Amino acid sequence: MKKMNYQITIDAPVDQVFKTMLGKDTYKQWTTAFNPTSDFEGSWDKGAKIYFTGINQNGEKEGMVAEIAENIPNKYISIRHYGILDKGKxxxxxxAVEAWAGSFENYTFEDLGSKTLVKVDVDTxxxxxxxxxxxxxxxLQILKEISEK
Structure with a gap:
């Protein structure tokens, strides 16, 4: 696994950016960069199971199975991936799972007053x-645009 790092400064307060990133409707908007049918099922609460889903070209649900390892509102989210969804199962x-099992996706939100620095660290x-x-x-550019509205 290699750890990849990405970041963006958003001209919006941290609580607004945090809510936009995790909100059901806005999540679907910024994650279209990965998959036009991107969605999630479950909760962002610490310890909760969450599915990151999309529909493949055969119309079947697929995606990742994960646990929210940490959720410190407006500061940090850590997602531990441990499985996949294959045809909804x-x-x-x-x-197929060994390549991803135990990988993390972490989001750090830095309050810069009226702006927010979002840092993403992802294992791949x-x-x-x-x-x-x-x-x-x-x-992240889409997240910036919808957060700044």
């Missing part, structure tokens, strides 16, 4: 490095 062991494997380097900046 949870898979937590086997070759070699095959997704180029994809993440393209998708994450786009996603």
């Amino acid at each position: 949870e898979v937590t062991e086997g070759p 494997n070699e095959e997704y490095l180029e994809y993440f380097d393209e998708a994450w900046p786009k996603a």
